Amino acid sequence: MRYLIAETNWTMMTLAAELAANGTLMTRTDRPEDVEHFMRHGEADLLVLAADQIANRGMSLAALRRISPDMPIALVADKPQSEQIAAWLDAGADCVIDATRPPEEAVVTLQAVARRRLGLSRPQIVHGPLRIDLLTRKAYMLTCPLKLSPKLYELLEYLALRPGQLVTRAELLSHIYGLENEPDARVFDVYICNLRSCLQASAGAVDIDTVRGSGFRFAASDVAAAVAA
Incomplete structure (x- = not known):
């Protein structure tokens, strides 16, 4: 945050x-x-x-x-x-x-x-096997800690707080870089690729979709099931 x-x-x-x-x-x-x-x-x-x-x-x-x-x-x-x-x-x-x-x-x-x-009563984000601890700023997959750089952690946290919501590159730039020393927005394509590798152990329970020309969307099976119900 x-x-x-x-x-x-x-x-x-x-x-x-x-x-x-x-x-x-x-x-x-x-x-x-x-x-x-x-x-x-x-x-x-x-x-x-x-x-x-x-x-x-x-x-x-x-x-x-x-x-x-x-x-x-x-x-x-x-x-x-x-x-x-x-x-x-x-x-x-x-x-x-x-x-x-x-x-x-x-x-x-x-x-x-x-x-x-953002609708969280406790300092944790949980989507299936993925757990993000907002206090320690660490993420876990099936109880195993994910090795994330600070930028990757911030990106994962921001997306996971907004499951199913389209997030633009401009929003990510503003949040993660704070309007200072902003890189090319295409850097997030590299970040997202690295994050997807970290999420592979979830067997599809959580993933990040690329919306061509618009941005990214955090996809979680528990959220999709809740919407369908």
Whole structure:
């Protein structure tokens, strides 16, 4: 998953460093005025913002919601009062994190908010013999760990979170490369070929289809059976 995070104070910079150490993909900016631009043009599963940006920089939760209605918003505040938390949640925030709490607690909270937006109550994606652990960022086939580079893991995670859905190369570029140092979109043809080799042990239970001229689609027999039923 990818987070859009505004590093506008030391607390946010520390949190970003903790997320980076965990392997989380991030679009990072130290300019609050760029947040709306990234929301419009980038691919992110969660916006992480210091609460004082709402109060002191003229940002509006309602305006952010209009730009990206489905993107969860997490606010980070120093010892927030209960009435502040209630007001922010009522205005459109999905969670409020106390900046004085341990950073590892914030990381787990953010992971939960981001994955629940995608319909996951637990930090795992399971399709037949394939299991992806979102916390450890590892994938397993029939209990055996798959040897995936970080880019291949991100690609598999992104597709497996959207079974049966067409995913374009542009969406993959935005998510995995974050609009920075983007390679030629055809690099995903190589990545997909490598992933298919890793999924062969599933005996067709999971696969990745190429939709010519459009993109890719994660195919899982359990999803197909559920749709047919």
